[in-house]
Amino acid sequence: MIKVEELQLTFNANTPIENHVLRGLNLNIKEGEFVTVIGSNGAGKSTLLNVISGDLIADSGYVIINEKDVSHLPAWRRAGLVARVFQDPMVGTCGNLTIQENLALAYNRGKRSRLIPALNHKMTDIFREKLRVLDLGLENRLSDMMGLLSGGQRQAVSLLMSTLQPSKLLLLDEHTAALDPKTAQFVLELTNQIVKENKLTTMMVTHSMKQALHYGTRTVMLHQGRVVLDVSGEERQKLTVADLLTKFEKTRGEEVTDDTLLLG
Numbered sequence: 001m002i003k004v005e006e007l008q009l010t011f012n013a014n015t016p017i018e019n020h021v022l023r024g025l026n027l028n029i030k031e032g033e034f035v036t037v038i039g040s041n042g043a044g045k046s047t048l049l050n051v052i053s054g055d056l057i058a059d060s061g062y063v064i065i066n067e068k069d070v071s072h073l074p075a076w077r078r079a080g081l082v083a084r085v086f087q088d089p090m091v092g093t094c095g096n097l098t099i100q101e102n103l104a105l106a107y108n109r110g111k112r113s114r115l116i117p118a119l120n121h122k123m124t125d126i127f128r129e130k131l132r133v134l135d136l137g138l139e140n141r142l143s144d145m146m147g148l149l150s151g152g153q154r155q156a157v158s159l160l161m162s163t164l165q166p167s168k169l170l171l172l173d174e175h176t177a178a179l180d181p182k183t184a185q186f187v188l189e190l191t192n193q194i195v196k197e198n199k200l201t202t203m204m205v206t207h208s209m210k211q212a213l214h215y216g217t218r219t220v221m222l223h224q225g226r227v228v229l230d231v232s233g234e235e236r237q238k239l240t241v242a243d244l245l246t247k248f249e250k251t252r253g254e255e256v257t258d259d260t261l262l263l264g
């Protein structure tokens with residue numbers, strides 16, 4: 001499903017602030033896998049997601065999605081392949097469009113715009129049914145501006161949008177980090193449900209080791225632009241947060257001081 005090979009990326013190359021972020025990163029994700037991604041600040045997690053989505057083009061290496069080499073395709077040409085939900089609920093949906101207009105944009109993604117209507121009754125019915133499942137009452141607010149929704153509601157709609165796209169690949173970049181704990185829990189459970197029901201191949205970046213082990217089928221740890229730990233199956237099931245922290249400390253060669261990792 002996704003294969004990234006020998007990814008190299010340096011920001012501000014040949015300047016005093018040169019930052020070699022991805023250092024030969026390799027990762028192979030099978031269809032239907034739900035991979036949680038952890039790593040310290042600056043390890044390259046968001047950069048990796050940006051390279052997969054096409055928001056950044058790596059200096060070298062390959063990004064292969066569904067056996068298609070997309071390494072040099074810009075983000076808009078990968079739009080039908082990749083859905084994303086960001087940390088900031090304001091990113092990824094348009095506050096100045098209505099809920100149904102946002103959903104219609106996702107629904108029409110990857111299709112030839114001249115051949116499809118912007119919005120029709122059939123689409124509205126589909127959106128209403130999908131929104132009803134969220135149990136947030138949004139099925140009665142199709143014409144409300146997206147900007148009126150709370151952060152949690154926006155993330156829920158963003159997740160729903162990912163199921164309307166042709167893409168089967170979902171990239172989640174700390175998508176619950178800006179939410180209060182109860183809402184974050186709701187959005188995480190919703191994520192799990194949507195991923196399972198739609199058989200989405202998913203990468204979820206999180207700073208919480210607890211979440212990283214609880215959700216998904218596989219956990220990878222990035223450090224200095226490479227994968228340094230990759231666990232799944234029985235090995236992962238047996239891992240505790242304490243085990244993961246120990247591995248994390250060993251990798252970094254120092255004690256973990258980031259409270260969010262210890263408490264998460």
Ligand SMILES: Nc1ncnc2c1ncn2[C@@H]1O[C@H](COP(=O)(O)OP(=O)(O)OP(=O)(O)O)[C@@H](O)[C@H]1O
Nearest residue numbers: 011012019021039040041042043044045046047048
């Ligand atoms: N567009 C950019 N231009 C220059 N430097 C960047 C850019 N994007 C990221 N960086 C730098 O690259 C490094 C890796 O950033 P990245 O966001 O991938 O890390 P991360 O693992 O997601 O960290 P965090 O957990 O803090 O979000 C950081 O040092 C960051 O400052």
